[in-house]
Amino acid sequence: MSDRAQHYYVPQPSHWMIFGSAALLCMAAGAAGWLNGWEPGRYIVFAGLAILAFMMARWFGDVVRESEGGKYGRWEDVSFRWGMSWFIFSEVMFFAAFFGALYYTRLLAVPDLGSIDNKLLWPDFAAQWPTAGPVFKDPFTPMAAWGIPALNTLLLLSSGVTVTIAHWALKEGKRAQLALFMLFTVALGVTFLCFQAYEYGHAYSDLNLKLSTGVYGSTFFMLTGFHGFHVTLGTLMLTVILARCLAGHFKPENHFAFEAVAWYWHFVDVVWLGLFIFVYWL
Amino acid sequence: MSAVIDSGHAHDEHRPDGGIMRWVTTTNHKDIGTLYLWFSFTMLLVGGMLALAIRAELFQPGLQFWHPEFFNQLTTMHGLIMVFGAIMPAFVGFANWQVPLMIGAPDMAFARLNNWSFWMLPVAATLLVGSFFVPGGATAAGWTIYAPLSTQMGPGMDLAIFALHIMGASSIMGSINIITTILNMRAPGMTLLRMPLFVWTWLITAYLLIAVMPVLAGAITMLLTDRHFGTSFFNAAGGGDPVMFQHIFWFFGHPEVYIMILPGFGIISQVIPAFSRKPLFGYSSMVYATASIAVLSFIVWAHHMFTVGMPTAGILFFMYATVLIAVPTGVKVFNWLTTMWRGSMSFETPMLFAVGFIFVFTMGGFTGLILAIMPIDIQLQDTYYVVAHFHYVLVAGSLFSLFAGFYFWVPKWTGRMYDEKLGKWHFWLSMIFFNVTFFPMHFLGLAGMPRRIPDYALQFAGFNEIASIGAFGFGLSQILFLWIALKVTVLGQGEKAGQRPWEGADTLEWTHLPSPAPYHSFDEQPVLG
Secondary structure (H helix, E strand, C coil): CCCCCCCCCCCCCCCHHHHHHHHHHHHHHHHHHHHCCCCCHHHHHHHHHHHHHHHHHHHHHHHHHHHHCCCCCHHHHHHHHHHHHHHHHHHHHHHHHHHHHHHHHHHHHHHHHCCHHHCCCCCCCCCCCCCCCCCCCCCCCCCCCCCHHHHHHHHHHHHHHHHHHHHHHHHCCCHHHHHHHHHHHHHHHHHHHHHHHHHHHHHHHCCCCCCCCHHHHHHHHHHHHHHHHHHHHHHHHHHHHHHHHHCCCCECCECHHHHHHHHHHHHHHHHHHHHHHHHHHC | CHHHHHHHHHCHHHCCCCCHHHHHHCCCHHHHHHHHHHHHHHHHHHHHHHHHHHHHHHCCCCCCCCCHHHHHHHHHHHHHHHHHHHHHHHHHHHHHHHHHHHHCCCCCCCHHHHHHHHHHHHHHHHHHHHHHHCCCCCCCCCCCCCCCCCCCCCHHHHHHHHHHHHHHHHHHHHHHHHHHHHHHCCCCCCCHHHCCHHHHHHHHHHHHHHHHHHHHHHHHHHHHHHHHCCCCCCCHHHCCCHHHHHHHHHHHHHHHHHHCCHHHHHHHHHHHHHHHCCCCCCHHHHHHHHHHHHHHHHHCHHHHHHHHCCCHHHHHHHHHHHHHCHHHHHHHHHHHHHHHCCCCCCCCHHHHHHHHHHHHHHHHHHHHHHHHCHHHHHHHCCEHHHHHHHHHHHHHHHHHHHHHHHHHHHHHHHCECCCHHHHHHHHHHHHHHHHHHHHHHHHHHHCCCECCCCCCCHHHHHHHHHHHHHHHHHHHHHHHHHHHHHHHHCCCCCCECCCCCCCCCCCHHHHHCCCCCCCCCCCCCCCCC
């Protein structure tokens, strides 16, 4: 504890949080209206998203200014590390719910539907994965693992390497290498997202594989969709970090924002490995 | 000591201006704690009014006041509001006020995030209460929102789903804040095993919250897509399974019930030693017991689902795992009793609530054990026995511990003593009316009265009348509490409290800070020898 400064930085009162709450109110009420056929709902959702983006830009702007202004020492840094770790743990648990649903469906729900108990109800249903359930009659083709998904695995794993090289460069003060490899990382993330968008288009138009294609479509699109959403967020975060690198932020010994985003990116990477194995491959 | 008081004076001019913007923009843990506590008490009154609407209907057999659909909305919203609006935020309010004071920290680790964690809650409450007024009314699927009921209801269900998302986000952010504060901001010398037990229980609770609130978010997201986007997670026709919702929900739901009681254990573990004038008996076994309860909470969820249909091996596993929880809980009750043993006890209001807590909570624990036994549970599932059980642990457990904590710490918060005479009245009225309300429900349940039904067979009338009378008495007793709280906080009445009004209290807020605690405390951390 001897390395900690005497005073912990406690920020002054701030106006941004209440904007966040207003944004959430708009998004939730608007979405509930929109989903139930109330036309203005969608505009309220978009207004909420805009307010949220504004709030995050201003709030994080304050944090960046405080950080660059030297307000944070070693003590605050440890707080940020704990905070980010627990946040990523909460994200892991969010994905755990969907992976749990996938395992439950494959190991318990679908075999049960094909069991002798249900023969009276659905005599023709064969319990095998992938399935869209006993009622769904539209034929569909499941997504193959060794095309785009394998390529995407390669892309994401490579991006984990490039972000690590960028980190080494940052620690050694090689700013040009840092910027270059951050750019590579962002580019790999964007490429991944483009491939995934293409894959979704392919699924809908060629494979007849949709979100509504029974439980296979549900688990496939929800798991990959939420992962894709996290890749999008991660890419945005990497882009902000890239911009901050170009603006001369971060020091070789003090750059937790960079590390936090790198941690997040590795988390997204690991989730993808789980997806590749259990959603696409097995 | 003097350094602390000096810094208190030095910072008094930094106190923000009055008016509503102080509360909207504040980054101070004490302000935010106050906001949490008033919010949760408001929600307690709202949820309480719903409960009274339920009890009014059940006063007599037959339909008196409400349509059955609306009755189901009442029970559902009563549950959701009490769990997510009243009990959970109240404990976070205590954490906000007390954790920094008890570990010698200047504030919470993330002060702005702390503000947002709170200000999400009024949004969620607006959505929940507002859902009564949309077409079709509020969700009537029960607070457990089981599919397929919840995949069929109107816009009120969507509002409830979004409200749960927001409250979950608030809980996760609040927990990250609390856990980081505890791990990183303790005073030098306060090792983990020297932390006050309230801090320990919150550390473990925060971990539970971060682990299971995202799982609830996942479950209700699947509900939302099943409702509106054609997915089949909980639809057997598409290869899914409605029972899967129950598994995911209770994987969240069982840790959730410990989330609502562990900080209460913490409060009781502060109050009992203070008024027994003895150190807590078996401190480290208390810590390990709390941790064991938290670990076990993840492997018992299916005891809520014994009637759903499960392989015998599964039933046996969940039954034995559940009964195992009685061991660490027994350790706790034993330690509280042993702390009191030969103590120099006095019975001010906090102690009354704490001793009352041990008595009624233990009863709730015993009925829990009975319900854990699968052959009995098959009979009692969805009867008033279950209602009696969880109100014994949630009202007489969580709520009584919150009252104990309020009376215990309000002198430190306001610098004034609450009205002791009224406090004692509040305790005895609450205790008596609580038992008048809920004790007869055991008999109703054993006799087979189902829950969540607005009408009942004639033979249940007598006990229902008693329960309804008790409920209104209990509700009115809380109006007395509102008056006690207003008097000591807003009106500033009551005799001045010294730095340490409870001579047996020995944590940092009593030994190092004046009463009321200065707006900024522990700018310089105390060093523990």
